[in-house]
Structure formats: C-alpha cells, structure tokens
Amino acid sequence: MDYFIICIVSLLASGLTLFSGFGLGTILLPVFALFFPVEIAITLTAIVHFFNNLFKLVILGKHANKKVVLAFGIPAILFAFFGAYTLKHLTGLAPLYDYTLYNKQFYIEPLKVVIGLLLIFFALLDIIPKLKNLEFNSKYLPFGGVLSGYFGGLSGHQGALRSAFLIRTNLSKEAFIATGVVIACMIDISRISVYAESIIEQKDLLNYSLVIAATIAAFFGAFFGNKLVKKVTIEYLQKLVAFLLIIFSIFFILGII
Template identity: 60%
Template structure:
C-alpha cells in the first residue's frame, strides 16, 4: 500500500510540475519506482506512464501544436537522436572524471554530462536574465535546433530538457510551446517504446498493472491541474519557470545525480 501512495503522489506532483517545462517526469519518477521494483521493471513502467501521460496531455492542449514546428524541429531531432544514441554505444566505455558517494549511492561526473550541463545552464540564463529573455531564435534555425537537441539528447538521454531549451526561444505562445513540445515528445516516446517493447514483453508477468494504472491516472490528474494553472500565467512567467528548472537540472546533471 505504501508504494501506491508514494508513487501516485509523485506521479501527480511531477506531472503537474513538468506540464510547463516539457521535461522531468521520467527523471523524477524513475528513482521513485526503483525504490520498490528492479531497475528494468522501473524503466519499463516509467516509459509507459510517460507515454500515456503525453497522449493525455495531447488531448488537453494538442490542438495548439504548431505542425510546421513539429516537422522542422521534431523530425531532425528524432533522426539525430538515433545518431547520438549510436555514438553513445561507441563511447560507453568512457571513464568518469570524478566519482563520489553520498548516502550509499555512487555518482559519476562524466565529460558528456558537464557539456550538456553547461549548455542547459547557458539556456537557463536566457529565461532568467530580463535583458536576455527578449531574444528569440529565427524560425529558420529550428532544424538546426532539432538536430543539436536530438543528437545530444540521444547521446545523453536528456532529450526533453534540450528540446525545451530550444523551443522556449522559438517565439511561440505558451499554449503552442507546450502543445508542440508534447507532440514531439510523443514521437520520441514511440521510437523509445519500440526499442523497449521486447524487454517489456519479457517482464509483462512481473508488472504490477493496478499500480501502473493508478500511477497513470495520478499523472493525468497532475496534467489537468497543470493545464488549469496554464490559463492563469503569462509567457514571461513560463519563461522563468522553464529557466529555473533548466538551471536546477543543469546543476544536478553536472553533479552526476541525473
């Protein structure tokens, strides 16, 4: 019963919080699931909750998604993500620069994590510093943004943060920004679940389906709350929320925690 309370509470809170940022749900939920289940089962459960929650969010605000941005940004991002993931397999033996232990857990700081953390930190400043908040990318650079975010996302696994860092600077309204990000995220979820499908089928008998349903419904509730709050905030506030989350994420990444 304890796992139901903890997982559902975090699913609700994380879904509501990440509704605005477009990233972080999986990052928050994975360690929570891993408290109660083996890592392989946790990864599968989080991937399913993430995908179903994105589908639900699409039903809430998907009509606001910009199809041109999805094509110009999303398609290059997905293709580049495969290239980044392939390079990751070649670099998998790269040693960490520093490792340290905290509360019985060992964290590793790698060159790749430091690079991604630096990029996110710089983008965060554009959403926090007033003078920089007025700067936007020209739409012609969307394919380049998709390529870079997809490649580094495939390489590091942090597609959501990098995608948000680019899209928030594309001069979109708050509804279009969130709806477009969700649509692109679903495309990435589909490609990811295609890879995970064989593993999910192997462990299907070990999955706690009532808990999976409860966690998914909790995430839905969080998305509804997030969507209701969205109507009351301005694009400037959204920029600051995204900037703070990017800043926090960059610090955690640089410390090897995520």
C-alpha cells in the same frame, strides 16, 4: 509505499510543470531512479511522458503547425533513435571508478555520470537567465530537431531545447504548445521503440501497474494544476526544484544513489 511515493510525485510533478518551468520527465526521472536501475527509470519515465503528451495531443493537436512539425520533427525522430541507442551502449559499461565510504562500496558508472551531468545542465538551463532566454532563428529548426531528438532519446530532456528553437517561429500560444506536444510525442515514440528491447529483456524489473498509476496521477496533476494556476513561472520554486535536481545529480554521479 513505492506506489504512494511515485504517484504522489507524479501528481505533484505534473502540476509543477504548469508553473515551475520544468518538464514532467525532468522531475519524475530522479524519482523512478530511486527505485529502478537508471535505464529502466528512463524507460518508465518515457512511457508516462508519452501517455501524458498523448492526453494533451487529443486536446490540443489540431492547433499544431504542420510545417514546423515536419521541419523540426523529422530530424528529431531520426536523432532520437541515435540518442536511445547511445543509452543502450552506455548501459552495462564497466564502472569508471569505485571507492569505499563508511565501509560501503560505491561505483561511479558511465551511464549515471552522463545522466547526472545532463540533469545538472538542464536544471541550470532553466534558471540561468542567459541560458534560459536562449532563442534561435527559425532557419535553424532542423538543427534544433537534431539536438532535441538526440537528448530526448538519450535521457528524455527535450523540452528546453525544443522551446528555444520554436520560440522564434511566431506561432500563436495554442499553436506553440500544440506543435511542441506533437513533436514530443514523435520523439517519445522513437525512443520507446528502441527501449522496447530492454523492456522485453528486463520485464521482471518493470511494474506496469505502477506506470499506469503514475500516468493517471500525472493526468490529475495536470488537470488540477491547470485549474489552480495559469501558466506562469514562480522564480523561487523554480530555483528550489533546480537546486534539488543538482543535489540529486551529484549523489547520482557519485554512485550514492
């Protein structure tokens, strides 16, 4: 059943990224978090996200703008390490609060609070017009790399911030997408290298065949989604996904999930 649910969601999530405005990691992370501890869920999501981007890199990589990749990507790589180490520091911290509901004990944990708040923030970032339309001058690319890299390393949320900084670089559509994919791969490599220690320590909790299955499902979702619909945003669907993410995040922060 775990395979079925995660693969179906991975397939649908990958397809949804083509027209919902949300990235694969944003949608897939909550699903993994239902079956694994949050730090493992982030690691598994990172692996699927990396292989999915690697697939795109092979197809689109030649269009990437090297100047932008270096200006944005180098700070992103460095701060992705910091973000990943912040995740490691938060893992295992004592609960902030515990309470009983219907004779069941629940715990509010620092890591879940941070990840839940980030999910809410990035969900709102994609649906509130003033936040959604944020753009930054290209001279701030290194700062954009710092922010995107750090949050990418911490929770995997990097796409929205990356787009806000790259949108003003006047790249062609192909170059914009390809440059974003290259930078995303760089951040994923950085954070996975830090997560590797946790992967080794908690290898019994990891299900590699599940990761492979979810990755393949994501490939098919991207392929068929691209065949069915062009890169457009369906506002209603975007708001629905954001609402569900926010509801999940609230339960996540409260320790119910």
